[in-house]
Amino acid sequence: MNTTIKEQNGELVATLEGRLDTAAAPQTEKDLAPLMAAAGKNVVLDCTKLEYISSSGLRIFLALLKAVKPAGGHVFIEGMSDDIRSVFAMTGFTQLFEFR
């Protein structure tokens, strides 16, 4: 699992690449920690190269949303595959996030 963060057009863009399983989740959570302090900026999660997610990954997405939203920011998900989107649908996460 590889995670990189960059700032682009005033938004914080995190690119997630690989398998976000329970083994990878603690490191990914650390890698995404800077986004938690986005202070009103929008966060974009580029999931084009995300191959897999389990509930430990969903937990990180939700924690991020809970941190970014009260500060007035949005969390956008980009490029998510249908297979991973189905995991979001099963868990009611589709309504929580904005997709683009």
Add this chain to the structure above:
Amino acid sequence: MADLLVLHNDVQEIPQLADFIDSFATQHSIPPALSMSLNLALEEAVVNVMNYAYPAGTVGEVHLSAEAADGTATFVLTDSGTPFDPTATPPPDLTLGADDRPIGGLGIFLVGQIMDTVAYQRQDDKNILTMTKNIKQI
């Protein structure tokens, strides 16, 4: 003949489960989307055992067998830890907004969403969770 995977209660061993499911899927011509779902459900069931069956600091084993017959895959997860029936866990409230959604509690729910049947038995001081899924091509 069932395939058998033996793991310890260490989530760092979870990638071995992915390899195990990949090879099971290849053997039985299971398409990638279904294979991913099976991997997800089994990861959630296995992680639950890894995290809760054995007291912290002790080493325990988690056994998973996988078998396919007549278009049905059967997975049996066995551990010798604390008695726990995951099928008795109440489902999460999926209608809550982000503010009210608790972090967590989705793992066991996903097992039930993906598998066709999930049955728990306590036998010979073991937790035995049997899960089945239709893998027939439509």
